[in-house]
Amino acid sequence: MSDDLAHINSVAEDTMNKAIQHMESELVKIRAGKANPQMLEGISVDYYGSPTPLSQVANVNVLDARTLTIQPWEKNMLQPIERAIIASNLGINPQNDGIMIRMFLPPLTEERRKELVKRCHAEAEHSRITIRNIRRDAIEQVKKLQKNGLSEDIAKDAEAEVQTLTDKFISQIEKHLTFKEKEIMSV
Secondary structure, eight states: OHHHHHHHHHHHHHHHHHHHHHHHHHHHHSOOSSOOGGGGTTOEEEETTEEEEGGGTEEEEEEETTEEEEEESSGGGHHHHHHHHHHTTOSOOEEEOSSOEEEEOOOOOHHHHHHHHHHHHHHHHHHHHHHHHHHHHHHHHHHHHHHTTOOHHHHHHHHHHHHHHHHHHHHHHHHHHHHHHHHHHOO
16 A cells, blocks of 8 residues: 555656646746747747758757847748748747848837736646646545555545645745746846
8 A cells, every 4th residue: 555655646746747847848938038049949840741840940049148040951941930930929020031040039028028927927827737636636546545445544644745745846836937037027
């Protein structure tokens, strides 16, 4: 029985870690005024009929604090890359000069900063919900074990462990959110 409880805890911890990693990757995509190649990470380009990640068809570099350059490996990929960036709804217009694509990041207005903070809060809330769902599933598994003969005291202790784990990961979400909010709001 204790092996089952350890397994439930380890699975819950692993999936909670994955939820935090997912939130981190989503927060990185939300720009904070500085050019960052990871902003373009989720963009897929139509490469001869199949959707391909932008990083696999072009080189993405930071020219300066507010400029990204995208150098496709094939010249005929300029148009599909440009279309994919426009369709991704980043709020940045790519400029194609026939050789490479430049993206000039405009300085963030106060309104845009608040909008980005709202997106960060929404992403954090999504992660909180995910972690709570993982907690619920783990506690349900503990209750099933209790029905199959696990003592009530051990079940309560296991539920408390799962709750402690949940609290730990929720506080990590809050730390990430606070950091990102500070990064966005600093001018």
